Amino acid sequence: MPTVGDDHIVKSYDAQLKTLRDILARMGGLAEAQLDMALAALEARDSETAMKVKAGDAAVDACEQQVNEQTLRLLALRAPLADDLRQVVAALKVAGNLERVADHAASAARRTVILNDNPAMAPTRSLVRMGRKVQVMLHEVLGAYLAYDADTALAVHGRDQEIDEMHASLFREILTYMMEDARTITAASQLMFVAKTFERIGDHATNIAEMTYFLVTARPLDRHRPRRDVFDGGV
Template identity: 50%
Template sequence: MATSGHTVKAFDEDLGELRALVAEMGGLAEAAIDGAVQALTRRDLEAAARIVQADKRIDAIEHEVERRVVRLIALRAPLADDLREVIAALKIAGVIERIGDYAKNIAKRVPLLQDMRGIEPLAILPAMARAASEMVHDVLNAFAARDAEAAREVSVRDREVDDLYDSLFRALLTYMMENPSNIGASTHLLFIAKNIERIGDHATNAAEMIYYAATGEQMPERARGADALAPAV
């Protein structure tokens, strides 16, 4: 910024509050991912319902981030690096809101899978969810530290989530072919797996935003799917 004194201090305070809100959103989203998968594996309807309800808090924080960004830009007129960071905070808040929606979608399917028993491919889901949740956690740390290299490392790990999804997809397809009575439950699990895969994609999108905010350059090309922004199922 081209200002000094109390204006710079005020901007730093505003930006710190923005970072805190984004961090709070991210923590809630991480908890929602972990809780939704635990509710699924335990067939815990009450826990699943709590996750669906808690998504409202994530939405509310996103709205507060939007309000503060508009106010900050209007009052402080940030330039260059500062403006990139403010816009990154706004975009990342939107990404986290979508991640919260994916976790909510997983929780909503828990009641539909109450009768599933002995579906071996289900064992892959916790590992997949853990990998995606760790990506979310680490990309938020990269944002807080404005660490472009950490953001790039997160983007590389999206391949792990994609590989787990591919493994689960093949396993469920085989499972359905062997016993058509498993098609219903297996289809729900495929939708859940796709939501987790999308979480990894969105963490990667956030990593790209952080990289740009920190460096002013686009993240180098990497091998990944082009469907990261598809809607939740």
């Protein structure tokens, strides 16, 4: 029985699908690098590195455009079905999520520049830890997607709640600083924005996990994704 990634009789078809995956692999590497630089800039209070993140966003956008063009070409010329159609649809969705990951990394970097004009705050350490966990999620899910690894995708999906809980805990920690000293409000509010961007990157990694699972198994991942709103009274 054929499985996802099997060769086709028409070799040019395989070449086109490989080109699509190569673009996504490059795009994933760029998105990971953007997040890594954003985290390094935040941790080291390095505005120069933060500005490089903003400059690197265009390369990720260019990759997304290439994915869009390649998938349209495949749909128009090959009319893919079954496994092949899932590969094309997954590529579009994964590219869209990676583009948003890069956007969020650039947003975190812009906030870092503002943070560096203010005194350092202790919650930054917790924020960096959260960001590193999200970074691991992103790296693992991209590996799962490229390797057709449904089990790893499932494991990454299961860690989304941990990131949501870290975000809620960090929100409370930062809010405490704001309440105790009004002079921290500017920096604290920027930390909150950065925390939200990392939480959203975790969501995009989880979306890629869901798409990977569907790509490999032809079944939607029906596990519930519980969410906690930091503004709920129970948090």
